[in-house]
Amino acid sequence: MKFTIKAALLCSAFAVAGPAMAAGTHPVTGEALADSQTYTYRMLDDVKSFDPQINTDVEGSHILRDLFEGLVNSDPQGNSVPGAAESWEVSEDGLTYTFKLRDAKWSNGDPVTAGDFVYAWRRLADPATASEYAWYMELMGVENATKIVAGEAEVDTLGVTAVDDKTLEVKIDAPRPYFPGMLTHASTFPVNQKVLEAHGNDWTKPGNLVGNGAYVLTDYVPGVKVVRERNPMYWDNDNTILETVTALVINDENIALTRYDAGEVDKTEVPAGQYPALKEKLPDETYSTPRSCSYIYMFNLGENGPEALKDVRVRKAMSYALNRDVIVNNILKGGQYPSYNWTHQKTAGFEMPDIEYATWTQEEREAKAKELLAEAGYGEGGKPLELTLNYNTSEAHKKIAIAASQMWKQTLGANVTLANFEWKVHLDKLRNGDFGMARYAWCGDYNEPSTYTDLFTTTSGHNNGKFSNEKYDELAKAAKTSDNPAEEYKQMEQILADEMPIVPVYQYTNVVMVKPDLKGYPFEDLMNNIYSRRMYKVAE
Template sequence: MKKTNWLLLVLALVFSMFLAACSGGGDSETGSDGGTDSGSEGEEAAGDSEQVLNLSDSAEIPTMDSSLATDAVAFQWLGSTKDGLYRLGENGEPEPGIAKSHEVSEDGLIWTFTLREDATWSNGDPVTANDFVFAWQRAVNPDTGSEYGPYMLGGVVKNASSIAAGDTPVEELGVKAVDDYTLEVTLEKPVPYFESMTTFGTFLPMNKKFVEEQGENYAMEADTMMANGPFKMTEWSHGEGWTLEKNEDYWDAENVKLNQINVSVVKETASDVNLYQTGEIDRVNLSAEFVDQYRSSEEYRVQEEPTLFYLKMNQENEILSNVNARKAIQMVIDRQSMVDVILNNGSIPAGGDIPKNFVKHPESGEDFREINGSLVETDVEKAQELWGKAKEELGIETAELGYLGGDTEVAQNLDAYIKDQLEQLEGLTVNVESVPFQIRIERDKNMDYELQNAGWGPDYIDPNTFLNMWVTDGGNNHTGYANEEYDALIEKANTELAMDPVPRFETFLEAEKMLIQEDAVLAPLYQRARARLWKPYVKNVFIQPMGPDFTYKYAYIEGK
């Protein structure tokens, strides 16, 4: 989500978000008792409390254009202002959005969605099947320059990959409006998790007339975007914050209790905590130095997520093209000390490219991570041995690598730790460059880095959302990794074995071992958990395993 693309770079440690995205799927962070309230009870309980939620985020929204969004911040607020065919509700389950229902053909290739007729855009226009056709075509049109369109639709919706490559007219995408309220989608192959995919930001609809009227300014300001979801953005002060207000024209407005959500951009954790303590914000993410201070508070929560962080290694760099150098980098980092001391927020060491408590074996029910175990180990002596071998193969005595990191306080602390760990390798110098989130997204896209602290949250509940990233020339690969054998495993899992769950799952197990253990494409760091303080009067916020981190549609304030 998410990151997360769901590029949830280390800055996301303090995001008040996705994307998407949490193991324990959809627990509600509500009152101090952690309970949830049903819609009817929530309406009564909200009473006379002012229905305003105040939040902070450590980064600006890069864009609110769902074709161009690639990050957790954007997907959070797109998911708050727009409804797709389905949206994520309680317990991370898809619930009806613009689609009332759908049918799937016997061969699994044709999905027919029946749309509600009472959904409108914030300008009063009806939301129709044509809005989905336009948005999905725009996302894969090479002229748009979308990263996520080809990534999410490619190999899923018929002809998406060919269109994105410029080989097929965009009109031949496998999506059509049978009539205003019937949408027919033709897939390239059976995709068992397609309903889950339709909740994701890239699949959100767009009003063609409005988008074309706005041109290059579309979704760059509060008044150049339109909502069809629970909230609409009414103010956007770039670099400072944004305001959402209840969308009174929303089809399900009667179940939306909040009147307003205010978000401030705050990069320093100490400033964030001060705002929380003075009652100016209702939730704060805690960095390591604040965890022990607030651990005993009734407002303290720890949430484990299926979001992974790792070092990406650009294999176009001569040093990082060497597999022994990459394995040395994997092995020299002490992940346990990193999560215990530097993060101190419940995060756990990452053992591969699939998080713990994310997906289970379809037959035995055993967790993916438990089956494959940890594919990386901390062994400084062995790391030095591999590093020495790499230097010999490269014909060098010393090496210098750039490290692309975040500009927040938490990010800089973590990056300093990792730099220190890496420089245990004899003769290695690591130069850390701390840049804002939006710049890192662009530099990742252009492969303008050597080492990068990056992350990923799931876009749907399936191992493919993590493993498909690393196929040759994949839209979110950006590492230079190319292995025909790895590509073949992912292709087999998604075609030949698409409807055969057990061998498909086991193929993904094999692919992960190749990616991490054999080819050392990534150096896994940690699976994120987030330590937070929540005001006890904030109720019914659903935490999601993918896409937007939070669903605010049913949230309300009680007894403030």
């Protein structure tokens, strides 16, 4: 079996883009374009890194999709389409992918080659890089990735080869029909080895950073703003419409909304609880669509974690006592889904297991929570249950944390101290196991259940709570070669419900305000992969 996608077929609609835009109209829709093509949006937290192999946060990934381009992109509906690769083929056994790279250049004029991808992928897997996403090479099943990440094999044995400058061959350990979709993840983007070696740790600074994306980094003020401008070297620059894209770091969602109302930003998140009123007032600017992210409270089960949380009865009591309906209906009010499992329910190929406590009434959950806590020797008549909940700065996170702590106090008599940290400090504490409970959210890296379930394998780089279950690991491995992996995923979700290493809280919707003159925002993409080059502003 061979599977080939040709970029020329998919991009034919844009063939007349140059002349059309010169006339001030969109090349496909014919809409009159605004004279000023600048896009400014609100960003909750600063970016961890502009290095594709180092960044771990969602906001950073949005920026990296502008500065770099991977082999595969996603279209506005979330389907895989050509990126730096103009086509690809997969072998009959599904184990070898051959990518043909298009003629493209780095922003400094260097040609983009297959060797650039080999260098980046080896760098990602290399223990010396200390990337938290090294495990992604394992998720993709790239040959020898597991041994390399463990330090048991040399990086040059990774199953990725530059056949020639325009041909990249990738060998994986088992057929994965969703493999191309995994390549939209920023950790797989190429980097320019010459630039890294010339600038060292400073290579990601404005003026030094060289990318192969539609934009270049022109200004960065930590904690304030990130500015990128059109890259004239980008292979499809003629079809890029937005000239300048600016992300403003605004921690307070209400201040962000005020700045949106004042016309200072074109897109912002709807503050918790305000969606119904804003939708009624500004129906053409207010949106709520499914988004592949799950919001949880993670328990620290590692050696630094609280003794009480080593008892599964305590963990279950904390989960059962949380009233998710109050959180989504009374606090958030943006169409979010109350959650009793980990994987987002809209994920392709996911079948929800029969999780027993999800079928109970809240009264039944609370009664069981009290019973379990008493059995564990805590609460009324037992030891006091005292825990700390870390969360990163956000008004919504604060409101949810306050409500949760009150629920735990009222139902269980638990004293939960809230600890707020700015984003980077919060991440450091998670990585270092310096927490008891912590607010955490995971947004899918690709549209398939393993993007969620694999996170709680023992060796996962993001398993900060140190949950470990041998059966769970076996199921994760089996799912890679299963004819019907939905069954393994259901069993893995059931183990999470039985062992409760997390408190599922809710599953996301993308609740945003977008100015009516901004077009091309990918509302239909569950993964919320944003490419600024696809957006544009129309004349008022």
